Amino acid sequence: MIELKNLSKSYYTDVLETVALNDISLKIGKGEFVSIMGPSGCGKSTLLNMIGLLDSPTRGHVSIKGVNLENQKENDLAKFRNENLGFIFQSFHLISDLSVIDNVELPLLYRGESAKERKRLSEEALEKVGLLNRKNHYPNQLSGGQRQRVAIARAIVGKPAVVMADEPTGNLDSVLGNEVMQLLLDLNEQEKVTVVMVTHDESMARKTHRVIRLYDGSLVN
Amino acid sequence: MLKNYFKIAIKVLKRNKLYTFISLFGISFTLMVLMLASAVLENELGANPPLSKRDRILFLPSFTGQGFEREKISTYDTTEVNGVMKIDTTVTTKIIEGKVASNTVSSLSYKLYKDHLSRMKTPELISVFIDYAPLDVYPQGQKLTLNGNLTDAAYWKIFDFRFVEGGPFTREAVDNKANVIILRESTAEKYFGKQASYLGKELAWGIQGSFKVVGVVKDAHTSNRSVRADFFVPISWAGENELDYPQAYFGSCVVALLAKTPADMPKMEEELRNVENNLEKANNFDRYMIHEKNAADVYAWQFMGTQETRKGGEFLGIVLGVLAFFLVIPILNLVNLNVTRIFERSSEIGVRKAFGAKTGDLLLQFLFENLIITFLGGIIGVFLSLLVMNVLNRAEVFGVTKLTFNLSVLFISIFITFVFGILSGFLPAWRIAKTPVAGALKTGKL
Ligand SMILES: Nc1ncnc2c1ncn2[C@@H]1O[C@H](COP(=O)(O)OP(=O)(O)O)[C@@H](O)[C@H]1O
Ligand SMILES: [Mg+2]
Numbered sequence: 001m002i003e004l005k006n007l008s009k010s011y012y013t014d015v016l017e018t019v020a021l022n023d024i025s026l027k028i029g030k031g032e033f034v035s036i037m038g039p040s041g042c043g044k045s046t047l048l049n050m051i052g053l054l055d056s057p058t059r060g061h062v063s064i065k066g067v068n069l070e071n072q073k074e075n076d077l078a079k080f081r082n083e084n085l086g087f088i089f090q091s092f093h094l095i096s097d098l099s100v101i102d103n104v105e106l107p108l109l110y111r112g113e114s115a116k117e118r119k120r121l122s123e124e125a126l127e128k129v130g131l132l133n134r135k136n137h138y139p140n141q142l143s144g145g146q147r148q149r150v151a152i153a154r155a156i157v158g159k160p161a162v163v164m165a166d167e168p169t170g171n172l173d174s175v176l177g178n179e180v181m182q183l184l185l186d187l188n189e190q191e192k193v194t195v196v197m198v199t200h201d202e203s204m205a206r207k208t209h210r211v212i213r214l215y216d217g218s219l220v221n
Numbered sequence: 222m223l224k225n226y227f228k229i230a231i232k233v234l235k236r237n238k239l240y241t242f243i244s245l246f247g248i249s250f251t252l253m254v255l256m257l258a259s260a261v262l263e264n265e266l267g268a269n270p271p272l273s274k275r276d277r278i279l280f281l282p283s284f285t286g287q288g289f290e291r292e293k294i295s296t297y298d299t300t301e302v303n304g305v306m307k308i309d310t311t312v313t314t315k316i317i318e319g320k321v322a323s324n325t326v327s328s329l330s331y332k333l334y335k336d337h338l339s340r341m342k343t344p345e346l347i348s349v350f351i352d353y354a355p356l357d358v359y360p361q362g363q364k365l366t367l368n369g370n371l372t373d374a375a376y377w378k379i380f381d382f383r384f385v386e387g388g389p390f391t392r393e394a395v396d397n398k399a400n401v402i403i404l405r406e407s408t409a410e411k412y413f414g415k416q417a418s419y420l421g422k423e424l425a426w427g428i429q430g431s432f433k434v435v436g437v438v439k440d441a442h443t444s445n446r447s448v449r450a451d452f453f454v455p456i457s458w459a460g461e462n463e464l465d466y467p468q469a470y471f472g473s474c475v476v477a478l479l480a481k482t483p484a485d486m487p488k489m490e491e492e493l494r495n496v497e498n499n500l501e502k503a504n505n506f507d508r509y510m511i512h513e514k515n516a517a518d519v520y521a522w523q524f525m526g527t528q529e530t531r532k533g534g535e536f537l538g539i540v541l542g543v544l545a546f547f548l549v550i551p552i553l554n555l556v557n558l559n560v561t562r563i564f565e566r567s568s569e570i571g572v573r574k575a576f577g578a579k580t581g582d583l584l585l586q587f588l589f590e591n592l593i594i595t596f597l598g599g600i601i602g603v604f605l606s607l608l609v610m611n612v613l614n615r616a617e618v619f620g621v622t623k624l625t626f627n628l629s630v631l632f633i634s635i636f637i638t639f640v641f642g643i644l645s646g647f648l649p650a651w652r653i654a655k656t657p658v659a660g661a662l663k664t665g666k667l
Contacts (some may be wrong), residue, residue, distance in 0.1 A: 045659075054575060054658040074655075075579045082577020093572045093662060098230035102225065109225055110577035154576070 001053055001194050002028040007060030009046050020046040024060070033188040035116045035205040038214035043164055044198045047214065051196055052085055053077045054165040065161065082110050086155030086193075088165035092147045094139040100150050101126065101135040107158040125153040129183060142179065145176030152183055156193070160205040163187065165197040169204065179206065180205075223589065230590040233566075240562055241594070247555045248598025249546055249605050253536050255282050255634040256606035257613075258544050260624040264420040264442055265520050266537070271380035271441050271448045275516040276483040277345075278379060279490070280447060281329060281476040282340070282352075282514060283528040286506040288323040289316050300610070316507060323505070324527055330472030331464035337496050338476050343489045346479040348375040351459055352446050356426065360412045367408060370450035371459045379479045380448050387420050387436030390455055394435075404635050408451040429458065436666035442623040445519055446618060469504050478513075486515075556644065563587065563649040571661030584647060590643035599635045 009021040020043045028034050028051075032070050036044050049055040050062060053069055062069045064084065069077065086107070104122040113121070126132045129149040139147055148168060155163050165184065169177030181204050188195045197208065205211045213220040234241045268275050291314050297307035329338075334349040341347060350372035356363050357437045370376075377389030390401045402424055404412070409419040416422075432454065441448050456474075465472045480489050493511050500509045510529070514522065517533025526532035564569075570583060610624040 049657075050657040052575070054662070055660070056657065075581075076580045078574060078577050081575060089577050089662065093568055095229075095569050095572060097229050097236060102228065106573065107576040109222060110573075110579070110582060115224075158576075166353075 001030040001032070001065065003061075003063045004050065005061040007050060007057050007062065009043075009050060009055070010058045019217050021050065021057075024217075024219055026212065026219065028194065028196060031183070031192045031194055032210065033208040034197070034210045034212060035208040036196065036198045036212045036214060037200070037202075037205055038220075042214045043217045044214055046217075048164050048166050048196065048198050051162075052087060053081055054087075078110075082107055082158065084161050086158065086160040086163040088148070088151050088163065088168045089153050090167040090170040092139070092144075092151045093172075094147055094150060094154075096139050098138075099135070100131065100137050100139070100142070103139065103150060104135075104153045104157050111158065114185070121157050122153070125135055125157040126150075128156070128202070129153045136147075143176075144172055145179060148172060148176075148180050149183065152180065152187075156187060156191075160193070162194045162196065165195065167198050167200065169201065177201070177204070178188070225585050226589040227593070228419055229586070233590065234594065237562065240558060243369070244555060244558060244594055245598045245601055247551045247558075248595060248642075249602035251551045251555075251638055252368055252599060252602030252631075252634045253605045253609060254544070254547065255637070256602070256627070256630055257609060257624065258540075259604075259630040259634075260610065260627055261539075262540070263361065263630070264624060265444060266410075266517055269442070270439070271382040272443060272445065272516055273381050274379065274479060277486070277512045278411040279478045279480070279486065279515060280519055281478070281493075281511055282447075282519070283326055284329045284333065284470055284509040286325045286471070286504075287321050287508040287510070288505045289318060289507040290320040290322040291316055298596060318507075325468075325471065325506075327466070327471040328473045329476055329511075330470045331429065331459075331474055333472070333500075334469035334474060334476050337500065338478075341478070341489075341492050341496065342480040343480065343485055343492045345481045346375050346379050348379050348477045348479075348508055349373050349474050350376050350447070350456055350477070351463065351473055352475050353450060356452075358412065358424065358426065360374045365411060367451040369452040369454060370447070371456040373456050376477070379477050382437040382441070382448075385437045385439055386418060387434070390453075397454040397456055398455060400430055400432045401435045401440060401455065402426075402452040403436040404434055405440055405451050406437055409434070409437050424452075426454075440623075442625075444523065445516060447477065447519070470509065472619075477602055557643045559591075559642070559646050560649045563646065565667060567656075567661045571600040571658050571663075573659045574661065580651075584651065588643060591646040592639070595635065595639045595642045598638065599631075602634070602638075603631065 004024050004026050006020070007021060007024045011018045011020055016026055017082065036047060038044055046055070050057050051064075053062070053064075057070060060070070064080075069080065070137040071081070095106075100120070101122050104125055104150070108118045108121060123132055126135055129152050131146060131149055131153065133145065134142060139150070142150065148171075152168075155165075155168065163184070168184070169180050172180060184197065185207060187193050195208075197204075199205055238548070294313050294315055296311045299402075300307050300309060303315055331349065332346075333556065337348075339347050350370050352370050353368045354371060356367045356369050358367055373393040374390065374395050382389075387403070389404065390399065393399070394401050404419065404424075409416075412424060413419055413422055416614045419434045419437050425431050430547070443449060463473050478489055481484050490513060493513055497509050497511055499630070512529050514531055515533060518531040519533075521532040521536030522528070525536060573583060576626060607626060610626065614623050
């Protein structure tokens with residue numbers, strides 16, 4: 001499903017080069033639920049951004065569903081993300097000026113779905129995360145756990161093959177965190193969605209199929 | 222899609238009330254300044270009656286006579302007469318060409334018009350008149366100071382006054398020194414009180430007698446001396462000593478020339494140079510100059526330059542420059558505001574990109590938001606302009622000049638603000654759209 005080959009990423013500032021990822025090669029199979037762990041600053045988010053096509057690698061190859069993606073144009077990548085990938089961020093990143101349902105339908109908007117279809121699919125996604133009754137609320141009227149569930153609805157509304165989650169429970173207490181984790185597990189089990197999740201929490205990681213450990217930009221095995 | 226953009230645009234405007242207020246104020250204020258400035262310029266420099274043919278009209282309001290320095294040269298000759306030496310002295314005066322010793326500037330004489338200017342070939346029409354002669358009249362025992370033009374018949378063909386009633390006086394009326402008068406609408410009202418018609422009414426002018434109103438013209442909203450008179454009578458009423466001063470070609474007349482086409486103007490000026498050169502050099506005048514001005518030059522003359530200079534183009538350049546300078550400040554402000562606002566939303570942009578927004582989608586969204594705010598600002602700007610124009614007109618800040626709302630200026634102004642809105646919205650949106658999503662998501666907080 002996802003394949004990285006000899007992938008490296010460096011950030012350059014005026015004076016120094018930070019090697020965030022160093023020669024990473026890995027494969028993630030279809031329907032797998034993988035967690036990425038490692039100390040802060042070891043490159044977990046960077047790795048997820050590479051897999052999620054949110055940033056381009058300095059060297060190496062990324063392919064998803066057999067499509068080579070490292071040299072594609074930004075607009076083609078946008079289209080690919082739109083059709084195949086869903087994202088969940090630690091700090092939710094909901095658009096505060098839009099209502100819950102308008103936030104959820106965002107991926108469909110860029111797919112050119114009709115308003116009616118957008119509404120149907122968004123309501124369906126909200127139903128899955130148990131927030132259909134809040135569809136006309138605004139993000140700042142919701143609790144943290146509810147916001148993250150809205151973000152999950154947004155990530156799955158377009159029925160992507162892969163969902164990326166960067167510390168989705170990092171800003172939540174353990175009860176709410178477990179709720180969110182359960183949603184991701186259900187998603188993986190019931191809909192066979194591939195999930196790649198960055199987490200700090202060993203107990204969460206243990207519930208996934210495989211743990212990838214990073215240390216200082218390199219894989220640890 | 223657009224509905225979605227509209228929703229978010231309205232939300233953003235409502236959320237950032239201060240930003241919205243400053244933007245709207247900036248746009249509407251900028252628009253208002255543009256509207257007012259262009260209204261003043263249009264009034265003074267636009268092709269409106271009675272100066273609709275302004276691009277073909279040359280005014281000759283002044284005339285210069287120069288005398289050059291003279292040098293007396295004595296030559297001595299010795300001759301022998303009957304064996305006695307005799308010295309012969311011959312004194313000659315040499316004119317030092319170009320070295321100006323005396324300079325006299327005045328209006329033109331009737332003689333100059335009659336003998337030279339009226340014979341010009343290039344102009345389609347030539348008019349002679351005395352502009353802005355003051356006159357005190359006493360309707361109902363109250364003193365009223367009026368300014369009048371004494372004109373010929375051609376005057377009415379060059380300047381297309383709008384007649385409310387009646388019409389211009391004829392050649393015969395001018396030749397026969399008829400007791401006829403044309404009044405400006407507001408003057409007629411002042412003199413006679415408001416009436417349905419003023420035709421045939423009589424106006425008393427001191428010892429000259431009583432003048433019959435043959436026409437009433439709409440007030441000319443311009444400061445041009447040649448047309449802004451309160452009343453008009455035939456030029457034959459001017460005294461001999463007013464038309465021609467004893468010296469050379471000086472008098473108190475103005476001549477207006479109407480070219481056949483705007484392209485003929487340079488030819489007309491060339492012919493004027495010919496006329497100058499062929500004038501009879503008398504009274505120690507060695508060089509004559511006729512100073513022609515177009516309507517813009519005449520207008521600029523109030524503010525800069527002299528009788529001899531033509532500053533219309535330069536004046537317009539300065540006005541536009543100053544205007545541009547004053548507009549640059551609010552526009553930069555707007556750009557700055559727009560830039561910060563969009564950078565504040567980099568997280569939103571990042572999210573949209575992550576979920577599949579293409580660069581074009583994002584640019585369209587910000588364009589749409591700018592469109593809405595420009596449109597709102599435009600509407601407020603229109604009301605603001607109308608309000609301020611009304612106040613200025615009532616207070617007669619620009620004297621007789623009345624500011625009127627100009628639709629094409631409105632569209633141009635809205636277009637300008639829109640362009641700046643787009644630029645200021647586009648540049649940062651473009652930059653963010655070009656940065657990797659990961660970076661955009663990192664900088665912004667929601
Ligand atoms: N945009 C960036 N510019 C410069 N350095 C960065 C940037 N993003 C991340 N880094 C650096 O790369 C390394 C990995 O960062 P990150 O992937 O965010 O770590 P993690 O998510 O594991 O905490 C860190 O040393 C971080 O400082
Ligand atoms: Mg991280």
